[in-house]
Amino acid sequence: MFAFFKKILVVEKKLNRMGLKIIVLAKQVPDTRNVGKDAMKADGTVNRAALPAIFNPEDLNALEQALRLKDQIPGTTVTLLTMGPVRAAEILREGLFRGADDGILLTDRAFAGSDTLATSYALSCAIRKIGKFDLIFAGRQAIDGDTAQVGPQVAEKLGIPQITYAEDVLFVKDGAIRVKRRLERGVEIVEGKLPILVTVNGSAPACRPRNARLLMKYKHATTISERAEKSEDYMALINEKPYLNIKEWSVNDIECDREQLGLSGSPTKVKKIENIVFQVKEAKRLTDSDSDINQLMKELIENHTIG
Amino acid sequence: MKKFENMNNIIVFCEIEDGKVQDVSLELLTKGRKLANELNCKLEALAIGYKLEGIEKQIFPYGVDTLYVVDDAALEHYLTLPYTSITVKLFEEQKPQIALMGATTVGRDLGPRVSSALHSGLTADCTELEIGSHTETKTNKTYDKLLYQIRPAFGGNIIATIINPDCRPQMATVREGVMKKEIVDPNYKGQIVKLEAKKYVNDTDFAVRIIERQMEKSKVNIKNASIIVAGGYGVGSKENFQLLFELAEVLGAEVGASRAAVDAGFAEHDRQIGQTGVTVRPKLYIACGISGQIQHIAGMQESSMIISINSDPYAPINKIADYVITGNVEDVIPKMIKYYKQNTK
Numbered sequence: 001m002f003a004f005f006k007k008i009l010v011v012e013k014k015l016n017r018m019g020l021k022i023i024v025l026a027k028q029v030p031d032t033r034n035v036g037k038d039a040m041k042a043d044g045t046v047n048r049a050a051l052p053a054i055f056n057p058e059d060l061n062a063l064e065q066a067l068r069l070k071d072q073i074p075g076t077t078v079t080l081l082t083m084g085p086v087r088a089a090e091i092l093r094e095g096l097f098r099g100a101d102d103g104i105l106l107t108d109r110a111f112a113g114s115d116t117l118a119t120s121y122a123l124s125c126a127i128r129k130i131g132k133f134d135l136i137f138a139g140r141q142a143i144d145g146d147t148a149q150v151g152p153q154v155a156e157k158l159g160i161p162q163i164t165y166a167e168d169v170l171f172v173k174d175g176a177i178r179v180k181r182r183l184e185r186g187v188e189i190v191e192g193k194l195p196i197l198v199t200v201n202g203s204a205p206a207c208r209p210r211n212a213r214l215l216m217k218y219k220h221a222t223t224i225s226e227r228a229e230k231s232e233d234y235m236a237l238i239n240e241k242p243y244l245n246i247k248e249w250s251v252n253d254i255e256c257d258r259e260q261l262g263l264s265g266s267p268t269k270v271k272k273i274e275n276i277v278f279q280v281k282e283a284k285r286l287t288d289s290d291s292d293i294n295q296l297m298k299e300l301i302e303n304h305t306i307g
Numbered sequence: 308m309k310k311f312e313n314m315n316n317i318i319v320f321c322e323i324e325d326g327k328v329q330d331v332s333l334e335l336l337t338k339g340r341k342l343a344n345e346l347n348c349k350l351e352a353l354a355i356g357y358k359l360e361g362i363e364k365q366i367f368p369y370g371v372d373t374l375y376v377v378d379d380a381a382l383e384h385y386l387t388l389p390y391t392s393i394t395v396k397l398f399e400e401q402k403p404q405i406a407l408m409g410a411t412t413v414g415r416d417l418g419p420r421v422s423s424a425l426h427s428g429l430t431a432d433c434t435e436l437e438i439g440s441h442t443e444t445k446t447n448k449t450y451d452k453l454l455y456q457i458r459p460a461f462g463g464n465i466i467a468t469i470i471n472p473d474c475r476p477q478m479a480t481v482r483e484g485v486m487k488k489e490i491v492d493p494n495y496k497g498q499i500v501k502l503e504a505k506k507y508v509n510d511t512d513f514a515v516r517i518i519e520r521q522m523e524k525s526k527v528n529i530k531n532a533s534i535i536v537a538g539g540y541g542v543g544s545k546e547n548f549q550l551l552f553e554l555a556e557v558l559g560a561e562v563g564a565s566r567a568a569v570d571a572g573f574a575e576h577d578r579q580i581g582q583t584g585v586t587v588r589p590k591l592y593i594a595c596g597i598s599g600q601i602q603h604i605a606g607m608q609e610s611s612m613i614i615s616i617n618s619d620p621y622a623p624i625n626k627i628a629d630y631v632i633t634g635n636v637e638d639v640i641p642k643m644i645k646y647y648k649q650n651t652k
Contacts, residue, residue: 030461032461032463032464033566033567033570115428116419116429117422117423117426117428117429120423144460144461145431145460145461146431146432146460146582146583147419147431147432148415148419148431149415149418149419149422149429149431150419151419152387152416152418152419152420152423153419153420153422153423155420156391156419156420156423156424157423161387161388161514161515162387162416162420162515163387163515164387164412164415164416165412165416178518181412182576183412183522184411184412184577185522185523185524185577186520186521186522186523187520187521188517188519188520188521189517189518189519189520190515190516190517190518191515191516191518192514192515192516193514193515196514196515202570203576266428267422267426267427267428267471267473267474268428268429268430268456268469268470268471269469269470269471269472270467270468270469271441271455271468271469271470272467272468273460273465273466273467273468274465274466274467274468275464275465275466276459276463276464276465276466276601276605280626280627281613281626281627281628281629283615283625283626283628283629283630283631284629284630284631285620285631285633286630286631286632286633287632287633287634288632288633288634288635288638288639288642290642292632293632293639293642293643293646294642294646296614296630296632297643297646297647297650298646298650300591301647301650301651305534305590305591305612306534306558306591306647307647307651
């Protein structure tokens with residue numbers, strides 16, 4: 001009997017050693033996909049405040065890939081890392097509800113005005129502080145900028161290889177990852193050595209929904225800034241359940257060269273922002289009646305637009 | 308790579324697939340030539356691959372003065388680290404003032420990596436590139452002849468002009484079809500500089516290897532189609548999209564789609580038109596159930612004629628349409644097909 005237990009323990013130990021340390025990079029973004037009439041001001045500009053802030057869609061695809069590896073490989077942990085305002089802790093909670101083990105919010109005024117390069121630098125410093133890792137997942141791009149630059153730039157700053165446009169992780173085995181990439185005109189299967197950074201496409205499997213048990217567990221999870229005005233009862237709860245504390249790091253918590261952060265660390269500057277104005281035409285209005293459509297088709301054939 | 312002492316040339320990274328320089332690269336060479344004329348500098352190009360003999364014949368006619376070629380069996384297909392090493396080292400040697408790449412899966416993998424290594428700014432998916440000056444308000448310092456990198460931002464709701472005042476090269480990526488390609492002179496004489504792969508690439512750069520590659524010749528050719536039948540989320544389903552294919556079939560057209568329709572799974576990704584898809588300029592654009600998000604309109608507004616079929620008479624796309632048919636796609640399209648079949652040979 002005793003020997004049997006011992007055997008199980010040994011197996012578990014082995015599996016634990018095989019567990020991966022995964023970091024997922026995520027961003028809270030305004031939902032620019034559906035800039036409806038409500039979000040447009042009278043002067044035709046976008047009212048950003050009217051747009052909901054969401055978990056960047058492809059970062060959710062990235063989180064799912066990490067969680068699948070966690071399901072497959074015992075001992076794997078998934079840490080969600082985001083840089084943004086205090087409010088961005090919302091997506092960290094969202095990640096905890098779906099299965100991430102912990103979240104880190106990197107927030108500081110010193111990061112304001114960062115372009116992709118300065119953002120990547122700050123993230124890479126935070127990742128160095130996290131320590132040893134096997135895999136970093138990130139969404140291919142964020143919908144507010146659509147640049148797809150931060151992933152590869154973080155990889156470069158950390159001096160690790162990258163695999164972009166991933167649609168599926170086929171396996172992680174013997175210190176290597178095999179990935180299916182979705183390219184413009186086909187697919188590519190590639191294999192890379194760990195540690196490595198992988199950016200995940202929107203065509204990858206959608207993220208699992210919130211887990212009811214995890215939702216209950218992490219419902220009251222907060223960062224220190226969010227707790228500023230909380231009651232004493234709540235503070236007691238945090239002391240009792242330390243996992244409710246979402247780590248919040250400022251510039252003082254990471255080792256970095258401040259010159260490389262924010263505006264001073266950003267080679268690109270925004271010179272000008274314009275709202276888009278399209279040339280409005282006077283359209284001919286037609287109904288869906290046979291006569292209207294036949295008349296239109298007749299015109300198009302006669303003026304050789306079609307036919 | 309801060310503060311170059313001298314301002315040098317423009318370089319275009321040329322993407323090559325099956326021995327053919329990709330259209331997006333030729334479009335960038337065309338733009339690069341114009342910028343080089345304005346800046347009074349040379350236009351250079353970089354070609355990396357395998358069996359590239361004669362590749363210059365495809366490149367020089369676009370007005371390229373110097374072509375750097377790295378030809379090696381290990382470099383046949385794009386790999387992040389080896390291609391990055393070559394590009395970074397070449398840029399360090401040549402110190403170009405501007406570097407352009409296609410906003411393709413290759414350019415968008417390579418560009419950020421190179422820009423990070425050189426600490427030079429990169430602007431993705433530019434829709435226009437111009438030369439202009441800039442005065443820093445705080446320091447009153449004036450910069451002459453900067454590259455204005457103009458791109459949509461915020462989901463395409465605004466247009467931003469980005470500059471890199473101090474860092475070089477000024478890097479930008481541009482999507483296929485956004486710029487026009489134009490041969491300058493079929494007999495343009497350029498110089499070939501062959502670079503030895505070994506001097507630029509380390510063995511450790513091959514940390515990722517390709518196991519399998521399945522590339523299809525693009526079946527969809529919406530960029531060059533003269534008639535496009537495009538569908539949006541309002542088409543309602545993948546089944547309804549079949550109607551668009553039927554209309555396209557009889558008209559000899561291609562089928563396109565909005566981002567919302569692609570996201571909903573109604574159409575394949577390579578049919579997507581708009582800022583994050585392809586930019587098109589057909590003579591006829593039939594927009595079916597497309598509301599007209601700015602990001603879509605930006606990719607098709609230069610169509611010669613636009614017909615909008617939409618059940619919503621106030622759909623934003625109607626503002627730029629020549630004809631607006633208020634009705635359901637599934638009612639209107641069969642009527643169009645019927646009339647066309649009856650009245651043409």
